[in-house]
Amino acid sequence: xxxxxxxxxxxxxxxxxxxxxxxxxxxxxxxxxxxxxxxxxxxxxxxxxxxxxxxxxxxxxxxxxxxxxxxxxxxxxxxxxxxxxxxxxxxxxxxxxxxxxxxxxxxxxxxxxxxxxxxxxxxxxxxxxxxxxxxxxxxxxxxxxxxxxxxxxxxxxxxxxxxxxxxxxxxxxxxxxxxxxxxxxxxxxx
Amino acid sequence: xxxxxxxxxxxxxxxxxxxxxxxxxxxxxxxxxxxxxxxxxxxxxxxxxxxxxxxxxxxxxxxxxxxxxxxxxxxxxxxxxxxxxxxxxxxxxxxxxxxxxxxxxxxxxxxxxxxxxxxxxxxxxxxxxxxxxxxxxxxxxxxxxxxxxxxxxxxxxxxxxxxxxxxxxxx
Numbered sequence: 001x002x003x004x005x006x007x008x009x010x011x012x013x014x015x016x017x018x019x020x021x022x023x024x025x026x027x028x029x030x031x032x033x034x035x036x037x038x039x040x041x042x043x044x045x046x047x048x049x050x051x052x053x054x055x056x057x058x059x060x061x062x063x064x065x066x067x068x069x070x071x072x073x074x075x076x077x078x079x080x081x082x083x084x085x086x087x088x089x090x091x092x093x094x095x096x097x098x099x100x101x102x103x104x105x106x107x108x109x110x111x112x113x114x115x116x117x118x119x120x121x122x123x124x125x126x127x128x129x130x131x132x133x134x135x136x137x138x139x140x141x142x143x144x145x146x147x148x149x150x151x152x153x154x155x156x157x158x159x160x161x162x163x164x165x166x167x168x169x170x171x172x173x174x175x176x177x178x179x180x181x182x183x184x185x186x187x188x189x190x
Numbered sequence: 191x192x193x194x195x196x197x198x199x200x201x202x203x204x205x206x207x208x209x210x211x212x213x214x215x216x217x218x219x220x221x222x223x224x225x226x227x228x229x230x231x232x233x234x235x236x237x238x239x240x241x242x243x244x245x246x247x248x249x250x251x252x253x254x255x256x257x258x259x260x261x262x263x264x265x266x267x268x269x270x271x272x273x274x275x276x277x278x279x280x281x282x283x284x285x286x287x288x289x290x291x292x293x294x295x296x297x298x299x300x301x302x303x304x305x306x307x308x309x310x311x312x313x314x315x316x317x318x319x320x321x322x323x324x325x326x327x328x329x330x331x332x333x334x335x336x337x338x339x340x341x342x343x344x345x346x347x348x349x350x351x352x353x354x355x356x357x358x359x360x361x
Contacts, residue, residue: 022196024358027221048192055222055357057296057305088255088323090267117331121295121305143325145305146251146267151323178301182221182359185192 021187023049028181033061033174037181040164046130049185054124054165058179060172062111066148068170069122070103073136073156074163077102083154089147103168104154107142111172119179120144129162136162195358196224202352207232207345212244213354214336216297221359223294225337227352230286233344237281240274240292241338242304242328250274254324274306274326276339281312281320286349288312296359297334304328 025045028037042052060067072081079100087094087108098105109120122142129136136156143149156162167181197220202211216223229238241250252275253267268275276290290310297304308324328334339352 020194020196022194022357023192024195024361025192027359027361055295055359057299057302086255086323088253088265088267090253090265093255093263093265115303115329117301117303118327118329119296119302119305121293121307121325123293123307141307141309141323143253143305143307143323145303145325145327146253146269149253149255149265149307149323149325178299180221180296180359184195184357 023185023187024182025185026183030175030177030179032177035174036166036168037175038164038166039183042129042165043161043163045185046161048187050128050188051186052126052129053184053186054126054167054181055122055184056167056179056181057119057121058181059110059114059119059176060169061174061176062169062172063113064111065114066108066144067111067172068108069106070168070170071106071124071138071154072103072166074160075166076156076158080157081154083152085150085152087148087150104138105170106140106152106154107150108144108148109142110144114144118144126162126165132159132161135159191361193358193361195356197356199354199356201354204346204348204350207348209345210338210340211346211352212336212338216335216337217356218298218333220298220356221296222357223297224355224357225292225294225352226355227290227339227350228286229283229288229290229350230347231283231341231344232347236283236341236343238276239340239342240276240306242334243332243336244338245330246272248272249329251327251329252324254322256320256322258320276308276324277310277312277320277322283312286347294334294337300331300333302331304330304334
């Protein structure tokens, strides 16, 4: 989460008289291994919220210690995305990027060969998600706490309002049970 | 039905110099915790650390990337340490110009290890500066009931602030 956003949230939490402008909208906690997670019907949030945040705790079945969570919007699997990633792996800082991509590579989580109870986490912001005059941008921070920490940004080159968010694995085929994905809304100014 | 959240659980503003701040008996009814600090150190070079549940065992794993004022970037990691290294390297924070935001995800769960995401930056203008992105895994499935932030070599400056927020995960 950006410092600017935190500043807003902090002021709201401290002075809101018990209320805040950061709302939990939906949570999915997986009871079984699941191929993807989608938050749909987001148009219903457009009148009340400007920005969305996805927070997750996840692990995939990739046969390695780390996998990447990928994101698509509105079910669009065309080559309409770009992303940048700045990552630390314990040995070096690496910058990677993709343009004309079919998804946004977000942050790293644990995978099948990681320690049994180890999970990866991520916090992703989808800014101005319902604005139809500009493309949609995403930013995030995540990691698994041993081999991967990552800052990312991504863009969807489409001015349509975001009505669904799908999270998937980059290489694995399922998220493990107990993985948790929560969607939050940040309210519009009044 | 949406659930308002990002709730202030507790806060500390230091009226005197201390080397450690602990939030204990943390409310278990949230999904994630966010700890925000604006801190400084009464002395020179120092490091800020974090422990959970007063656990000083070798249960902490760290990976971070950082940039310093010497135009150096790098990434380090460690396994089986006895704390999270919030700012990784060594910085000078002689004024209240160091900021951190720590996100502790699924802290009350008892079926998974706990991961902390931390953003740290220090700007002094005179001495070392740095910006850090950190991920740490606490290798315990115990619910987190206490968080300790401590300064290894000096006291935190008077006026250092710490805010602990809870974020709901259940509607």
